[in-house]
Amino acid sequence: xxxxxxxxxxxxxxxxxxxxxxxxxxxxxxxxxxxxxxxxxxxxxxxxxxxxxxxxxxxxxxxxxxxxxxxxxxxxxxxxxxxxxxxxxxxxxxxxxxxxxxxxxxxxxxxxxxxxxxxxxxxxxxxxxxxxxxxxxxxxxxxxxxxxxxxxxxxxxxxxxxxxxxxxxxxxxxxxxxxxxxxxxxxxxxxxxxxxxxxxxxxxxxxxxxxxxxxxxxxxxxxxxxxxxxxxxxxxxxxxxxxxxxxxxxxxxxxxxxxxxxxxxxxxxxxxxxxxxxxxxxxxxxxxxxxxxxxxxxxxxxxxxxxxxxxxxxxx
Numbered sequence: 320x321x322x323x324x325x326x327x328x329x330x331x332x333x334x335x336x337x338x339x340x341x342x343x344x345x346x347x348x349x350x351x352x353x354x355x356x357x358x359x360x361x362x363x364x365x366x367x368x369x370x371x372x373x374x375x376x377x378x379x380x381x382x383x384x385x386x387x388x389x390x391x392x393x394x395x396x397x398x399x400x401x402x403x404x405x406x407x408x409x410x411x412x413x414x415x416x417x418x419x420x421x422x423x424x425x426x427x428x429x430x431x432x433x434x435x436x437x438x439x440x441x442x443x444x445x446x447x448x449x450x451x452x453x454x455x456x457x458x459x460x461x462x463x464x465x466x467x468x469x470x471x472x473x474x475x476x477x478x479x480x481x482x483x484x485x486x487x488x489x490x491x492x493x494x495x496x497x498x499x500x501x502x503x504x505x506x507x508x509x510x511x512x513x514x515x516x517x518x519x520x521x522x523x524x525x526x527x528x529x530x531x532x533x534x535x536x537x538x539x540x541x542x543x544x545x546x547x548x549x550x551x552x553x554x555x556x557x558x559x560x561x562x563x564x565x566x567x568x569x570x571x572x573x574x575x576x577x578x579x580x581x582x583x584x585x586x587x588x589x590x591x592x593x594x595x596x597x598x599x600x601x602x603x604x605x606x607x608x609x610x611x612x613x614x615x616x617x618x619x620x621x622x623x624x625x626x627x628x629x630x631x632x633x634x635x
Contacts, residue, residue: 320585321534321535321536321539321595322528322529322534322535323459323523323525323528323533323534323535323538323573323597324572324573325458325527325569325570325571325572325573326523326524326525326569326570326572326574327521327522327538327565327567327568327569327570327577327583327632328520328521328522328523328567328568328570328579328583329520329521329522329523329545329565329567329568329634330518330519330520330564330565330566330567330583330586331366331465331514331518331519331520331521331545331562331564331565332516332517332518332562332563332564332565332588332618333465333517333519333549333560333561333562333563334514334515334516334517334560334561334563334613335512335514335515335557335559335560336513336514336559336560336611336612337511337512337513337514337518337558337559338511338512338556338557338558338560339358339509339510339511339512339556339557340359340361340512340515340517340560341361341362341365341367341558342510347508347510348510349473349475349510350471350473350510350512352471352473352512353466354530357466357470357471358466358468358469358470358471359466359467359471359473359512359517360464360465360466360467361464361465361517361519362464363463363464363519366462366465366519367439367443367462368447369544369548369549369552370439370442370541370544370545370548371386371388371389371438371439371554372548372551372552373543373544373547373551374386374438374439374540374544375389376551377493377540377543377544378438378540381553382436383435383436383438383548384403384438384540385436385437385438385442386437386438387413387437387439387445388434388439388445388511389518392448394449395449395450395451397433397437397447398418398429398433398449398451398452398453399412399418399445399451400432400436401428401429401432401433401453402418402429402451402453404428404432405425405428405432409580413619416449416450416451416559417451417452418450418451418452419452420452420454422475425428426454427454429454429456430447430453430454430456432453433445433447433453433454433456434456434531434532435532438537438540439457440456440531441456441458441459441531441532441533441537442458442459442460442531442533442537442541443458443460443461443462444456444457444458444459444531445458447540456531457527457530458527458533459523459524459525459526459527459528459530459531459533460521460522460523460524460533460541461521461522462519462521463520463521464519464520465517465518465519466517466518466519466586467515467516467517467518468516468517468599468616469515469516469590469599469610471512471515472512472513472609473510473511473512474510474511474512474513475508475509475510476508476509476510476511477506477507477508478506478508478509479505479506479507479634480505480507484505484544489544491603494564497626509555509556510556511556511609513609514609514610514611514612516563516610516613516616518586518588520547520579520583522579523538525528525573525574526559526573529573536586542565542567542634545562545565545634545635546562546634547562548562548630549561549562560591561613562635563613563618563635564586564618564635565634565635566585566586566620566631566632566633567631567632567633567634568582568629568630568632569629569630569631569632570628570629570632571628571629571630572628576626576628576629577626577628577629581626582626584594584628585620585621585622585625586620586621587618587619587621588616588617588618588619589617590604590607590610590615590616590617591614591615591616592604592607592616593617596617620633
């Protein structure tokens, strides 16, 4: 294991074409949107889910790369695994509905087991005090909400299904209409964004990485996930999502050499139209046709005059 000795601040740009990058269950699964600005949103939880899913596909049950927050998983069963490792001869581990560490040393052993075995615990952290108490872990990798660089246009598309849902529906059809296919049509809705380029930020804290065991190999896996995770997450709603840029600012030390906000300002997105570039808030862009592809933008990285101790890692 190679310990992580550097802080990283990362700009992650990805886009969606004719898809729903992150539906809002409180709004009928419409694409998430900032109502004040009209810009699209993708939650941090959604992005971390993609990283988890890619890890599960790429690493399977490889030791150290299991996934804690997994579809269909019972979290307390994961916690019991830690107790079995720490208390190998205690029959109560499999019987008691509530378990708590007996002391500080055992508490550290439980969280250490969870970090060593589950990639997402040592990466993002977890609250594992749900009855069978395995403690809490503050993860070294933190992910922000992604925001579209321009306003998005959420569309609601009507769809139909040609089959009946149940025997009753089939039997109750109005035969007078004559066309059985028409009689069984069920109306539905799909939500989509014609095009949107989204930007998220990630922060990697090397000091917290020391505590969880997140190391250089984990960092490389995280970079790989950011580059290709959408390739393995295709669905009818997210058929065309692509990672476009992953730009990491690597600090020379664990605590960092410059504020992240100042570094993020060095990555800007401009609108490209007829061979010229325009700031996104330039009033002239309101007369331009809507963006429909990544080539309608230009991502600019300003590397001149970087703060001492900071270098750019152009991951993608």
